[in-house]
Amino acid sequence: MTEITLLSLLNRIAAASSIDEAWDLATDHFAGMGFSRANYGFTRFRHLKTIGDPDDALFLTTCDADYVKRYFQGGFYAKTPVFRWAEHNSGACTWSWVKEAFDSGRLSAEEAEAVRQNAMMGIVAGMSVSFPEVSSRSKGALGLIADPGLTPAEVDAIFAARKEEILAVANMMHLTIVHLPHLSRHRALSPRQREALEWVADGKTTQDVALLMGVSPAMVEKHLRLARDALAVETTAQAVAKGALLNMIFQRLPEAAQAAR
Numbered sequence: 001m002t003e004i005t006l007l008s009l010l011n012r013i014a015a016a017s018s019i020d021e022a023w024d025l026a027t028d029h030f031a032g033m034g035f036s037r038a039n040y041g042f043t044r045f046r047h048l049k050t051i052g053d054p055d056d057a058l059f060l061t062t063c064d065a066d067y068v069k070r071y072f073q074g075g076f077y078a079k080t081p082v083f084r085w086a087e088h089n090s091g092a093c094t095w096s097w098v099k100e101a102f103d104s105g106r107l108s109a110e111e112a113e114a115v116r117q118n119a120m121m122g123i124v125a126g127m128s129v130s131f132p133e134v135s136s137r138s139k140g141a142l143g144l145i146a147d148p149g150l151t152p153a154e155v156d157a158i159f160a161a162r163k164e165e166i167l168a169v170a171n172m173m174h175l176t177i178v179h180l181p182h183l184s185r186h187r188a189l190s191p192r193q194r195e196a197l198e199w200v201a202d203g204k205t206t207q208d209v210a211l212l213m214g215v216s217p218a219m220v221e222k223h224l225r226l227a228r229d230a231l232a233v234e235t236t237a238q239a240v241a242k243g244a245l246l247n248m249i250f251q252r253l254p255e256a257a258q259a260a261r
Helices: 003-014 019-031 065-073 081-088 096-103 109-120 152-177 191-201 206-213 217-231 236-245 255-260
Strands: 037-043 058-061 091-094 126-131 139-145
Touching (some): 003 152, 019 152, 058 065, 081 096, 081 109, 091 096, 126 152, 139 152, 191 206
Antiparallel strands (some): 091 126
16 A cells, blocks of 8 residues: 555545444555454443443444354353453554463463454454553453464564554544443433433533423433433433543534434
8 A cells, every 4th residue: 555545545544424434444454454253342431451331432343243152252252362462551552472372371260262263254364453542431442353364473474574564554444433422322311311411411501401401400300310221321421421532522423423313
């Protein structure tokens, strides 16, 4: 890829108006390099040894439905050595070290079993990018699974030759995604719920919000209660904080997303 073409791609990712758009641009590029299967995860609610409530985390993938069900919904991802590497490191690596650790018996029994299960699905090579985060509670990582036929040695060669390109696209995708609204079906807010939270965040009272929204104070309370329920919190202050962390308030949402609500 030429420098001009790469800069054009980075600009398009940076200008993406939705998470899906940024994801599609980046993963299309990675597919052209031999990595048509990709997994991405990001949370702002990491705590000790957990990623927090999975409903608060963002998971993206280009893998088929069967793998998604197994990898994400079954919690298989947390047992893999590459996930555990990403938890404690920032940077990028290929998965050659996994095979070496497996062959030498340096993996835990759980990790070794995860490697065997991946191998049964044809997943034997790839690379990971673990993104540096400014918050101790946040963490994001990207896994690129090599297409069938690509060996670990070939992946190492691709990584050595195109590492800066891979990191540039991955980092731009990540930085764009974390600043876009997290439109999760588990944490969906209606436009009125979002508006009520925004006014509360501005310091307005219930009476003020009712006047500004043209509804009764009881209706404002209903909007705020439903927003608390949607965000799985107990207080309106917590809803404001969580909505802000998930980029769900004070954001210009894509027209399609607003229409869907």
